[in-house]
Amino acid sequence: MYADNTEFASAPTESAAKVPLPFSLEGKKGLITGIANDRSIAWGAAKVCRSLGAELAVTYLNEKAKPHVEPLAAAVGAELLMPLDLRHEGELEAVFEAIATRWGKLDFLVHSIAFASEIKSRVIDVTKAGFLEAMELSCWSFIRMAHLAEPLMTGGGCLVTYSYLGADMVVPNYNVMGPVKAALESVSRYLAAELGPKGIRVHAVSPGPLRTRAASGIAHFDDLLAQAEARAPLHQLVDIEDVGNSTAFLVSDAGKHLTGSLHYVDSGYHIVG
Numbered sequence: 001m002y003a004d005n006t007e008f009a010s011a012p013t014e015s016a017a018k019v020p021l022p023f024s025l026e027g028k029k030g031l032i033t034g035i036a037n038d039r040s041i042a043w044g045a046a047k048v049c050r051s052l053g054a055e056l057a058v059t060y061l062n063e064k065a066k067p068h069v070e071p072l073a074a075a076v077g078a079e080l081l082m083p084l085d086l087r088h089e090g091e092l093e094a095v096f097e098a099i100a101t102r103w104g105k106l107d108f109l110v111h112s113i114a115f116a117s118e119i120k121s122r123v124i125d126v127t128k129a130g131f132l133e134a135m136e137l138s139c140w141s142f143i144r145m146a147h148l149a150e151p152l153m154t155g156g157g158c159l160v161t162y163s164y165l166g167a168d169m170v171v172p173n174y175n176v177m178g179p180v181k182a183a184l185e186s187v188s189r190y191l192a193a194e195l196g197p198k199g200i201r202v203h204a205v206s207p208g209p210l211r212t213r214a215a216s217g218i219a220h221f222d223d224l225l226a227q228a229e230a231r232a233p234l235h236q237l238v239d240i241e242d243v244g245n246s247t248a249f250l251v252s253d254a255g256k257h258l259t260g261s262l263h264y265v266d267s268g269y270h271i272v273g
Contacts, residue, residue, distance in 0.1 A: 023254035026053035029103045030251065031095070033059045033084060033145070034112030037068045041162055041207060042112035044240025045247040050076035052248055054108075057099055059084035079103075086113065086141050096148040106152035108251035111145055111161040114138040116176050126176045134176050139184045146191050146202070156199025158251040161188055162243075163206045163262065165270055171224070185262055192260030201259035203250050207243045208232065208266030233268035 030049055034042040035058060050056055057080035060069035066083070073081045080102055082095050099106055115137045118130035126134075142161045149159065166174035167181035185204045192202035209228050229237050246265045249255050264270045 023249060023252040024053050025049055025248060025252055028053070028107040028251070029055045029057070029099075029105060030108040030110065031057045031059075031099060031106060031149075032110045032112070034110070034114075035060065035069050035072060036065060038072060039210075039240065040112065041210060041240050041243050042110060043072055044242075044244035045110045045112070045160075046072070046076050046078075046244075048241060048244030048248045049108075049110075049251070052252070054248075055079055055103075057082070057095070057102075059095060061085055086137050086144075092141075092144060093148065096152065100152060104152075105154065106149055106157060107155075108158045109145055109149050109160070110247060110251075111142045111159065113141055114162075114177065114180075116180065119175055119177060120173075121175060123176055123179065131176060134180045135183065138177070138180045139187060142184060142187060143191070146195070150195065150198070150200065153198065153200050156201075158201045158203070158255070159188075159191065159195075160203050160205060160247050160250055163204045165206060165208075165264075165266065167206070168270070173224075188262075189260050196259060201250075201255070203259065203261055203263060205243060205246055205250070205263045205265060206270070208238045208264075208269050210238065210240060210243075228266070228269050231269060231272050232266065233272065236267045238265055238267060 032042050032046045034040060035046060046056060046058065056076055056078045058069065058073040058078040059082050060066045062083060062085055070081065080098055082098055084091050084095055086092060116134035118126050146159055149157065161184060163181045163185050165171055166178040167185050171178065188202050188204040195202060209224050225237060229235060243265050246263055250258060250263065
């Protein structure tokens with residue numbers, strides 16, 4: 001009965017005419033955390049979001065990292081550049097206070113922070129201190145950011161964090177970060193459920209292996225890259241811009257009815273890995 005779809009060829013409805021194609025981030029204000037250098041996943045997100053019109057606030061870890069991040073922040077016209085070491089009391093709160101003073105609102109947040117000092121230990125050998133450190137800096141930090149972002153997202157918004165396949169299956173040498181990222185993915189779903197009524201959406205994005213500074217701490221990482229490229233259905237490695245494109249889509253109005261999901265950006269490797 002639908003073979004002849006002539007009746008559907010009428011002029012676009014008013015709502016359809018409002019859909020931005022391509023999508024835009026004009027007028028949106030976002031916080032990008034976790035940029036370390038020009039190979040950081042967070043830098044890919046910052047570049048793409050800025051190219052689509054977003055106004056950005058950017059953080060750097062400490063004074064040692066600042067010279068590497070400052071020119072990148074300038075390149076995307078970041079309106080705020082602030083230190084953020086989650087181990088230093090008050091620094092995270094200061095970031096959100098500065099955003100409240102400067103903008104009075106926040107439309108999206110990108111959480112790209114993860115650390116485990118005992119990444120090379122077997123899970124069974126990780127100390128309590130090492131496990132709690134990895135969990136606090138890599139997972140609980142997302143909860144803290146969501147808590148501080150909520151009052152600034154009065155008109156709705158979007159929170160994005162980054163995971164990895166090691167959260168869902170055992171990846172050699174990923175070790176304690178596997179359980180930590182699994183917790184992070186679960187947290188993203190619970191936050192999506194809790195914040196949904198306020199129009200705040202939450203996502204976890206799971207990129208394929210990338211040559212980042214964080215990845216340099218994983219043993220035999222080159223072997224992991226080669227395996228991913230060989231086995232992924234598309235036989236390609238992703239780059240930070242690929243991850244940035246997906247992130248920008250999720251935080252845009254084009255993704256306004258998407259929340260609580262895990263988005264793989266890995267050339268399909270997760271279905272065969």
